[in-house]
Amino acid sequence: MNQTMRQTLEHAAAFIEDLNSCAVGSTCSLDELRARFRTELPTTGQDAGQVIDELVAATRGGLLGSASGRFFAWVIGGALPSALAADWLTSTWNQNAALYACSPAAAVVEEYAGKWLKELLGLPSESSFAFTSGCQMAHFVGLSAARYELLRKMGWDANEQGLFGAPPFPVLASDQRHASVDRALRYLGFGRRSLDSLATDADGKIIEQALLESLERQTAPAIVILNAADLNIGAIDCFETLIPMAHAHGAWVHVDGAFGLFARASRSKCHLLQGVEAADSWATDAHKWLNVPFDCGVAFVRNSSAHRAAFSIQASYIASDKTARDQIDWSPEWSRRGRAFSVYAALCELGRDGIEILINRSCEYASSMVEQIGEIPGAEVLFYPTLNQGLIRFPDSRPGATDSDHDRRTREIIAAINDTGEAFFSATTWRGKTAMRVSVINWRTNEEDVRRAVAACWNAVNTADSANK
Ligand SMILES: *Cc1c(COP(=O)(O)O)cnc(C)c1O
DSSP: OOHHHHHHHHHHHHHHHHTTTSOSSOOSOHHHHHHHSOOSOOSSOOOHHHHHHHHHHHHTTSSOOTTSTTBOSTTOOOOOHHHHHHHHHHHHHTOOTTSTTTOHHHHHHHHHHHHHHHHHHTOOTTOEEEEESSHHHHHHHHHHHHHHHHHHHTTOOHHHHOSTTOOOOOEEEETTOOHHHHHHHHHTTOOGGGEEEEOBOTTSOBOHHHHHHHHHHOSSOOEEEEEBSOTTTOOBOOHHHHHHHHHHTTOEEEEEOTTGGGGGGOTTTGGGGTTGGGSSEEEEESSSTTOOOSOOEEEEESOHHHHHHHHOOSSOOOOOSSSOOOGGGTOSOSSOOOTHHHHHHHHHHHHHHHHHHHHHHHHHHHHHHHHHHHTSTTOEEEEOOSSSEEEEEOOOOSTTOOHHHHHHHHHHHHHHHHHTTSOBOEEEEETTEEEEEEEOOOTTOOHHHHHHHHHHHHHHHHHHHHHHO
16 A cells, blocks of 8 residues: 555544544634645645645644544534545545446445435435535525426526516425525525525424415515424424425425434334425435535435436437436536445444434434523523434523523533533524534534533533632
């Protein structure tokens, strides 16, 4: 084996072994980090192995331990061993997964990965799919198909006539939607004015009447975007009521299921997403709950002709089962990474059973962490997880403390917890309040990680309290 590769393998193995003992957060400042790298473009080249050694040394302390089991910020998945290994091979093989002709194996593996995901998530078998860089681009794919199809029904061929002068139509989406929905819409030519934010109830679900009234106000068929778990509290819209209502008004229903769609793989959780299979397009991520390394999102579209029409470069939009599947007909990119190798590996490593166990275990740990952190004097639970996301606040106990004092104290405690290096959380704003999000999604997280994270919270609160005395 090439010496550089051997060395790199050792660096990678050491990184994984150290996850348990290294600080989870970053330990160096922006200035320190900037000064660590070569600051000028080198004029002459350098030995490859030396480049790697220097890179590893310079990044030390500047990487987050998001691959570890004690990282609970945002919604960031880990990497299963086989998925990580397949990702290394994907880089080594260096295939361009644009066309069957460019990489026959990449095209065929993608066929299986897409088919298996439809089965796992209980989506219609006739749906087409695309592997994207993430859920935002999966929104882009689903919404491109929606835009093409709704315009086609209004007698407008978007591929031929473009968008300028096209008949306008609205987008209705939850006021708890992820900002990636707004960005995907912006790329597709929808401005803020075409977007109607639908009011949600205390559980974060779209109020039925709000959707109905908005649908009735519209003069053109709409795109309706529903949540299969929002990022703050894992709120899932009532698909059984909302999807038929939207369809009765001629709407296209798109679902943001970045992580929540995977709850379909758990027999004890899937009732939460009852009826989601009736939507028209779905966006999810493999780099979240499936624990495939970054980056990999997945889009599914029931109307495969609309999907293909929106992306294909071929004159005929009719896909044939007899010929190979060219990824370029379904994806926004031209040249692209063979993302499906890692997905295929992850699905094989876990199997249906393993995925169900992973989903259930994440939810149990999230509940148990929120309950235990909630017992710390001064902590207040804002939301107990119904899935794998919960919210905690650390109010300021001084008499007369205001909301902004509570927000500040919550941020201080989160920073103090992260400073322990034992666990890492992020802040969010929910219903106008700053909160600490507890998000459990990494396959590595185990009971010991939960214990260490809860202990870190106790320590941080005690330290902050004694500093204030
Ligand atoms: C993470 C997330 C997204 C965005 O996904 P990317 O993979 O980062 O593009 C969208 N919606 C929800 C609910 C998310 O949690």
